[in-house]
Amino acid sequence: xxxxxxxxxxxxxxxxxxxxxxxxxxxxxxxxxxxxxxxxxxxxxxxxxxxxxxxxxxxxxxxxxxxxxxxxxxxxxxxxxxxxxxxxxxxxxxxxxxxxxxxxxxxxxxxxxxxxxxxxxxxxxxxxxxxxxxxxxxxxxxxxxxxxxxxxxxxxxxxxxxxxxxxxxxxxxxxxxxxxxxxxxxxxxxxxxxxxxxxxxxxxxxxxxxxxxxxxxxxxxxxxxxxxxxxxxxxxxxxxxxxxxxxxxxxxxxxxxxxxxxxxxxxxxxxxxxxxxxxxxxxxxx
Ligand SMILES: C[S@@+](CC[C@H](N)C(=O)[O-])C[C@H]1O[C@@H](n2cnc3c(N)ncnc32)[C@H](O)[C@@H]1O
Numbered sequence: 001x002x003x004x005x006x007x008x009x010x011x012x013x014x015x016x017x018x019x020x021x022x023x024x025x026x027x028x029x030x031x032x033x034x035x036x037x038x039x040x041x042x043x044x045x046x047x048x049x050x051x052x053x054x055x056x057x058x059x060x061x062x063x064x065x066x067x068x069x070x071x072x073x074x075x076x077x078x079x080x081x082x083x084x085x086x087x088x089x090x091x092x093x094x095x096x097x098x099x100x101x102x103x104x105x106x107x108x109x110x111x112x113x114x115x116x117x118x119x120x121x122x123x124x125x126x127x128x129x130x131x132x133x134x135x136x137x138x139x140x141x142x143x144x145x146x147x148x149x150x151x152x153x154x155x156x157x158x159x160x161x162x163x164x165x166x167x168x169x170x171x172x173x174x175x176x177x178x179x180x181x182x183x184x185x186x187x188x189x190x191x192x193x194x195x196x197x198x199x200x201x202x203x204x205x206x207x208x209x210x211x212x213x214x215x216x217x218x219x220x221x222x223x224x225x226x227x228x229x230x231x232x233x234x235x236x237x238x239x240x241x242x243x244x245x246x247x248x249x250x251x252x253x254x255x256x257x258x259x260x261x262x263x264x265x266x267x268x269x270x271x272x273x274x275x276x277x278x279x280x281x282x283x284x285x286x
Contacts (some may be wrong), residue, residue, distance in 0.1 A: 005144045005211075006033050013123070013150035030122030031154065034101045035142040037074030043174030044078045044137055046193035047166060048085045050274065051133065054265050055181075056089045058162055062132035065093040066160070068125055071139035072097040076108035076118060082135065083116045096127060123154045130160035137168045137179075140211045148212045152182060159184045169208050176208045180279070187279040189264055190223075194273045196245035202234050202252065203227035216284045223282050229256055230275075246271055 008014050010031045051059075059065060067086060069079040079097035086093045098121040099105050108118040119127065125134070134155055140148055148167075155165045161184070168179030175195040181188045190213070192205050199205070206217045206227050213223045233255035240248045253270040257263040262278035269276065 005142060006035070007144050008123075008147045008151065009033055010122075013147050013154065028126075030100045030120060030126070031124045032071075032100050032122035033143075035071075035139075037101065037104060038138070038172075039073030039075060039078055040173055041077040042081065043170055043172070044081065044135075044177075045174055046170075046177040046272075046274070047135070047137065047168055047179050047191075048082060049272065050179075050191060050193070050269075050276075051135070051166070052085050052089050054269065054276075055133075055164065058132055058164060059086060059090045059093065061162060062090070062160060064129055064132070064160065065090045066129045066131045067093055067095045067133040068127075068131045068135070069095060069097045070123070070125070070134055070136040070155075072099055072104075072108070072118075073138075074104060076104075076111060078137070079108070079118070080111060080116065086133075087115070098122075098125060098127075123151050125155065125158045130158060130163065132160045132163040134159065134163075134165045135168070136166065137170065140167050141169050141214070143211065145211055145215055152187075156182055156184050164188070167210050167212070169210050169214075171208055176205050178205060178208050178210060180210050180212060187283070189276050189279050190282050191274060191276040193275075196249065196273055202230040202249075213282070213284065221285055223284070226256075226261065226277065226282060229259060229261065233259075246273075249273060249275075 069082050072079040076097050083095040095116050097108055097118040100122045102120050105118050105120045140151060165182045166179050170177040175198040177193045179191050194205060217224050217227055233252040237248045237251035240251050250270045253263060253275055262281050264276040264278055
């Protein structure tokens, strides 16, 4: 079942209200809309592996190891997993799951423990301190593209120095996963992570692109060029298929890099089915 995307019912983001000119947000009211809470245990393993891998230094260096899982859904399983995984990098990490739907918070609170808490809130992140990491997965996809820039700005404005915001999307069981990472000033990169064997062509991941890009996979847009380049390199690497899809993915990433795409990270990430490209090469036109 697909839920229709919604505008944020808050003038701070959308610059308008349903009944007329924009009014200031009501103090204390979470910014955002309650949406369906679909989630699944372990579906965020691929992004969490990136956060505890190439990005782990951010958490290690943080003055205050505060992390937010924004919009954790009907059950808090993926927030608990985030806490367990980040604890291996930073034992004193504090993960707070924020949900806009109060009943989901009431239920999650039963799982609170030192370092893990839950509270009601929205994109304003209503808690003291500045998080070093905000992970919002399958949340912005439920809003409209026109609201993304405003939501990004609001969350970016809350980050600690050196902090990042992850706006990501995945399929039901986390075999196809993409995310944009942003620091306080700008978007940094798009990452894609796939399970080998779950696709025929790498561009199939386009169905799971974050909201900011999903409607941009059309001729002329940079992300469409990337999808085409990935498919071309994948097909040209077909002779490597007999050595396994890992070798073939590696060859695809190397071909993109050689072809001038600003591929970040390297072979140790490619072998996981991951590819990260600098945002400057992908920013939507207009
Ligand atoms: C599809 S679920 C995703 C759950 C989980 N993050 C995952 O990917 O498995 C989206 C959740 O985000 C919550 N949500 C939507 N907008 C929000 C906002 N502005 N602030 C906090 N939570 C929000 C919804 O209530 C819903 O529970």
